[in-house]
Amino acid sequence: MFRRKRSAKDFTDEVQAHLQFEADELEAEGLTQQEAYRRARAAFGSVAAAEERFRLRGRVQWFDNLGRDFKFALRQLARNPSFAAVAIFVLTLGIGAAMAIFAFADAALLEPLPYADPNRLMSVNESSASTPRWPLSYPDFVDWQRMNKSFSSLAAYSGTGFLLRTASGLESIQAERVSGGFFRTLGVEPIMGRDFAPDENRLGGPNVVLLSYRTWLNRFEARRAAVGSTVDLDGKAFAVIGVLPPSFSFGPAGNVEFWTPINSLSFHEHSRDFYSFWGIGRLRDGVSLQTARAEMNSIADVLQRQYGTRSFNLAASVVPLSEVIVGDVRPSLMALLGGALLLLLIACVNVGSLVLARSESRRREIAVRAALGAPRARLVQQFVTEGLLLAVLGCLGGLLATVGFIRLLGALVPKDMSAKMPFLEGVHQNLHTCALAIGICVLAAILIAATPILRLSQQRGRDSLVEGDRGAVSRFWRRMGSNLVVVELAIAVVLLASGGLLARSLYSLLHVRLGFDVRPLATVQISLAAGAGVGTQYSEILRRVQQLPGVQAAGLTSRLPVQCDCNTDSIKVIGKPELVGENEVDERHVSPGYLPAIAASLVRGRFFTDADDSSKQGVAIINASLARKYFPNRDPIGQRYTNTEGGHLSTWEVVGEIEDVHEGQLDVPAAPAEYFPLQPTIERGFTLVVRTAQNPAAILPSITATLRQIGDGIAVSNEITMEDAIDSTQAAVLHRFSAWLIGGFAAAALILSVVGLYGVIAYSVRQRRREIGVRIALGAQRGAIYALVLTQAGWLIGAGLAIGLFGSFSAARLLRNLLFGVSTRDPLTLSGVSALLAIVALIAAFLPARRAASVDPAEVLRAE
Amino acid sequence: MTTRKDAEHISILQGTLDLLILKTLVFGPCHGQGIARNIRRQSEEVFFVDHGSLYLALQRLEDKKLISAKWGVSENNRKARFYSLSAKGREHLTEKTSEWRRLTRAMALILGGAAAPEGEEG
Numbered sequence: 001m002f003r004r005k006r007s008a009k010d011f012t013d014e015v016q017a018h019l020q021f022e023a024d025e026l027e028a029e030g031l032t033q034q035e036a037y038r039r040a041r042a043a044f045g046s047v048a049a050a051e052e053r054f055r056l057r058g059r060v061q062w063f064d065n066l067g068r069d070f071k072f073a074l075r076q077l078a079r080n081p082s083f084a085a086v087a088i089f090v091l092t093l094g095i096g097a098a099m100a101i102f103a104f105a106d107a108a109l110l111e112p113l114p115y116a117d118p119n120r121l122m123s124v125n126e127s128s129a130s131t132p133r134w135p136l137s138y139p140d141f142v143d144w145q146r147m148n149k150s151f152s153s154l155a156a157y158s159g160t161g162f163l164l165r166t167a168s169g170l171e172s173i174q175a176e177r178v179s180g181g182f183f184r185t186l187g188v189e190p191i192m193g194r195d196f197a198p199d200e201n202r203l204g205g206p207n208v209v210l211l212s213y214r215t216w217l218n219r220f221e222a223r224r225a226a227v228g229s230t231v232d233l234d235g236k237a238f239a240v241i242g243v244l245p246p247s248f249s250f251g252p253a254g255n256v257e258f259w260t261p262i263n264s265l266s267f268h269e270h271s272r273d274f275y276s277f278w279g280i281g282r283l284r285d286g287v288s289l290q291t292a293r294a295e296m297n298s299i300a301d302v303l304q305r306q307y308g309t310r311s312f313n314l315a316a317s318v319v320p321l322s323e324v325i326v327g328d329v330r331p332s333l334m335a336l337l338g339g340a341l342l343l344l345l346i347a348c349v350n351v352g353s354l355v356l357a358r359s360e361s362r363r364r365e366i367a368v369r370a371a372l373g374a375p376r377a378r379l380v381q382q383f384v385t386e387g388l389l390l391a392v393l394g395c396l397g398g399l400l401a402t403v404g405f406i407r408l409l410g411a412l413v414p415k416d417m418s419a420k421m422p423f424l425e426g427v428h429q430n431l432h433t434c435a436l437a438i439g440i441c442v443l444a445a446i447l448i449a450a451t452p453i454l455r456l457s458q459q460r461g462r463d464s465l466v467e468g469d470r471g472a473v474s475r476f477w478r479r480m481g482s483n484l485v486v487v488e489l490a491i492a493v494v495l496l497a498s499g500g501l502l503a504r505s506l507y508s509l510l511h512v513r514l515g516f517d518v519r520p521l522a523t524v525q526i527s528l529a530a531g532a533g534v535g536t537q538y539s540e541i542l543r544r545v546q547q548l549p550g551v552q553a554a555g556l557t558s559r560l561p562v563q564c565d566c567n568t569d570s571i572k573v574i575g576k577p578e579l580v581g582e583n584e585v586d587e588r589h590v591s592p593g594y595l596p597a598i599a600a601s602l603v604r605g606r607f608f609t610d611a612d613d614s615s616k617q618g619v620a621i622i623n624a625s626l627a628r629k630y631f632p633n634r635d636p637i638g639q640r641y642t643n644t645e646g647g648h649l650s651t652w653e654v655v656g657e658i659e660d661v662h663e664g665q666l667d668v669p670a671a672p673a674e675y676f677p678l679q680p681t682i683e684r685g686f687t688l689v690v691r692t693a694q695n696p697a698a699i700l701p702s703i704t705a706t707l708r709q710i711g712d713g714i715a716v717s718n719e720i721t722m723e724d725a726i727d728s729t730q731a732a733v734l735h736r737f738s739a740w741l742i743g744g745f746a747a748a749a750l751i752l753s754v755v756g757l758y759g760v761i762a763y764s765v766r767q768r769r770r771e772i773g774v775r776i777a778l779g780a781q782r783g784a785i786y787a788l789v790l791t792q793a794g795w796l797i798g799a800g801l802a803i804g805l806f807g808s809f810s811a812a813r814l815l816r817n818l819l820f821g822v823s824t825r826d827p828l829t830l831s832g833v834s835a836l837l838a839i840v841a842l843i844a845a846f847l848p849a850r851r852a853a854s855v856d857p858a859e860v861l862r863a864e
Numbered sequence: 865m866t867t868r869k870d871a872e873h874i875s876i877l878q879g880t881l882d883l884l885i886l887k888t889l890v891f892g893p894c895h896g897q898g899i900a901r902n903i904r905r906q907s908e909e910v911f912f913v914d915h916g917s918l919y920l921a922l923q924r925l926e927d928k929k930l931i932s933a934k935w936g937v938s939e940n941n942r943k944a945r946f947y948s949l950s951a952k953g954r955e956h957l958t959e960k961t962s963e964w965r966r967l968t969r970a971m972a973l974i975l976g977g978a979a980a981p982e983g984e985e986g
Contacts, residue, residue, distance in 0.1 A: 006923070010945075014896060014919065017944045021897040024940060043915075050916040 091394025094347025096401025116187020127317035150292035151281035193242025205263035387449025488753035493804020499746035508821030517599035521722035522696035555594025565664035605656030626672035773860030793845030
């Protein structure tokens with residue numbers, strides 16, 4: 001079939017032959033050979049031009065046509081600017097949303113972690129039945145490191161804080177203690193200075209720090225001399241030995257400024273059942289995840305037998321590090337990506353049906369052009385050009401919108417959280433997103449161009465000339481257009497249902513019973529420098545703050561509520577068997593005024609008083625969950641239980657029981673919790689909670705100022721109202737993020753689909769004017785005309801709803817990880833969504849129906 | 865019918881050159897120069913073929929498989945590229961000829977008023 005293209009040489013030969021013949025003839029007429037040849041050449045014209053034309057043949061015509069089509073397409077769009085504007089706007093919206101969400105999903109899920117060979121990096125920890133990732137104790141970590149054969153290196157890290165002395169006073173900063181080999185395990189090297197040396201990692205090693213790149217920039221003005229200088233952390237001199245690269249971040253650690261080796265352990269950390277270290281490991285070549293998991297499990301088992309720590313019933317957990325870093329956001333991102341793709345689909349379908357509707361009104365033009373001899377290929381090319389032009393404009397708009405959307409989405413993530421998600425920094429256009437952009441544009445162009453082309457092949461050009469605009473409704477468009485609208489309506493239902501379920505989840509989440517009064521609380525984190533007088537500073541702080549105008553009460557706690565079920569304690573009720581693996585309760589140290597200040601409600605017993613301090617026998621307040629679990633059907637007041645505080649058995653007497661104060665994140669049920677009196681001599685970091693009479697945000701500056709007045713041994717950070725603190729927790733943010741975005745997609749989808757429905761019905765009414773006029777002339781009531789149009793719309797809406805509800809069930813199943821306090825088939829949401837769509841769609845159909853009913857038969861029939 | 869001065873060539877109507885070439889080839893294979901000469905002579909020197917266009921048209925017809933080409937030797941022993949009509953080309957010619965007849969008749973009806981050549985009211 002395929003023939004070799006004719007060569008230019010062959011063509012030149014032919015021209016030469018031509019000239020030869022011509023010359024032969026002239027020679028026969030009596031001219032000299034030379035003269036004959038000259039004349040032949042002259043008669044032929046420019047040989048070079050002929051050859052050039054041969055060479056360019058086809059190509060020129062194609063370019064000519066393309067240029068003409070392009071100009072024609074532009075003219076068509078300009079002639080109908082509202083069509084062009086709507087189509088481009090719809091595409092911009094759809095493409096922009098899809099691309100922006102994809103950029104996030106790409107950064108979080110597709111881009112590899114910024115470490116060497118990140119697939120081999122594992123998060124290696126202990127694991128309990130209720131908590132799949134449970135921290136390691138230091139002795140366990142050392143043994144795991146020594147005994148395992150699966151990992152080429154195993155390292156531990158643990159968050160900590162320091163008081164950094166700066167020119168303007170003490171500042172509380174985040175730091176991370178890491179075991180030797182931590183950076184080697186990740187494959188990260190300092191850009192300046194060096195990694196920790198072996199003797200620095202040994203217990204008792206010198207005080208040294210590595211700086212995060214940002215710290216070097218912000219606190220050391222990026223001076224080279226920073227390496228080798230010393231910083232004052234907690235009143236001790238630490239030598240700066242290096243600076244980490246700018247690209248380095250470690251999500252689980254958050255926004256860390258200083259990195260120190262684990263070369264000194266606290267009193268507790270020496271014990272095998274004080275779990276506060278997290279592990280990472282690099283799998284040896286050829287070792288699979290399963291093998292490593294099995295080995296670590298057996299090591300954990302051996303150690304538990306050996307040291308009698310079986311009561312925790314811990315196993316080992318080995319999961320890819322990426323799972324730990326992005327695992328929490330994956331369901332949200334997948335849901336958002338799904339939503340964005342559905343929106344994109346609806347946008348393309350919408351533009352497709354717009355083009356279709358317009359191609360319908362251009363039927364005569366097409367028919368005329370076909371009759372005048374335009375080959376089908378040329379007509380198709382024309383439509384492809386128009387589709388391409390729309391798609392390209394839409395994509396350009398989409399790309400611009402993407403930049404804006406990315407910025408908007410980024411701004412929605414609170415700062416604290418984005419530090420935990422370093423991958424968000426990597427949200428930008430890259431190879432993946434560019435490939436997707438091209439893919440989307442090609443797809444959009446195909447969709448947009450394909451609809452009228454399909455239409456073109458369905459029908460012989462000649463028919464429409466005969467048929468013209470009059471006569472029967474074009475069945476094709478009605479069928480095709482209707483189908484498209486059903487798809488749009490169905491997608492809108494899916495998005496609306498998802499958005500509804502997520503919104504209800506968010507509502508339930510924000511209305512979880514917290515067990516305390518959130519509104520009037522302001523909170524400030526306080527760290528005290530080590531040294532004398534720490535104990536007296538507590539009472540001084542509380543006294544001074546309580547004197548501030550507008551302050552009703554103030555208290556101190558070791559940890560704010562609604563943040564995390566961490567800082568747990570393992571307890572045992574005296575005289576009862578130990579519950580294996582279920583002894584963990586949240587442990588909080590609070591000042592006597594704290595629980596009354598947050599308005600926790602006392603069930604029985606009493607709150608702490610100033611007389612309850614560590615010098616006396618231990619007293620505790622427990623929450624209702626703890627009472628139910630450990631003292632079922634008993635009055636817990638006066639009961640005693642034990643824990644091992646720092647390796648020593650301590651006994652505590654329950655003096656009060658309160659309703660659950662929600663200590664953990666919003667989306668987990670309230671856990672058992674115990675409250676101990678604050679021990680001023682041990683605790684140096686805590687949170688001040690102040691109950692105010694007016695807006696708590698307004699009082700924060702004066703609290704900070706007051707605290708600074710007390711002395712320079714106090715560092716103040718994280719000034720925030722309780723409400724904001726809760727709003728910026730991960731659970732709240734993720735739920736809000738998905739609810740708002742999917743809700744936004746749903747609103748856009750609703751508008752697009754309803755506009756699509758309006759278009760179909762209005763078009764059909766316009767086409768049926770004559771029929772309707774005849775019906776009215778023959779005595780049909782207005783009501784019957786309404787019924788006629790609305791029935792057509794009703795069928796479409798019904799079909800869309802049915803398919804959409806069916807799709808919603810599947811969508812909700814996919815979303816179930818994101819739902820909270822609402823069932824996947826919540827009847828209220830689904831019926832509400834259906835009603836909303838039906839009502840809005842019926843209104844959209846009602847407008848053309850009214851136009852149909854007001855048709856004047858005389859006018860329509862006369863127009864014939 | 866027309867008295868023709870030597871310079872009175874009429875440029876060939878766009879789209880009709882193909883038809884003329886095909887018609888010329890009905891009488892047997894011919895090379896490009898021969899085709900041009902035949903068109904000129906048959907039209908009583910009215911049509912003067914632009915050679916650039918001719919060869920482009922030949923190439924186009926060849927591409928459409930309406931004609932085929934082969935290098936051969938002419939009667940006076942010159943090498944030349946000979947074109948011959950394919951079955952498809954013959955069919956195309958018939959179709960286009962009748963179309964052309966209808967067109968010229970319609971043109972004549974309008975231009976010539978009632979005095980249309982051969983036959984009236986169809």
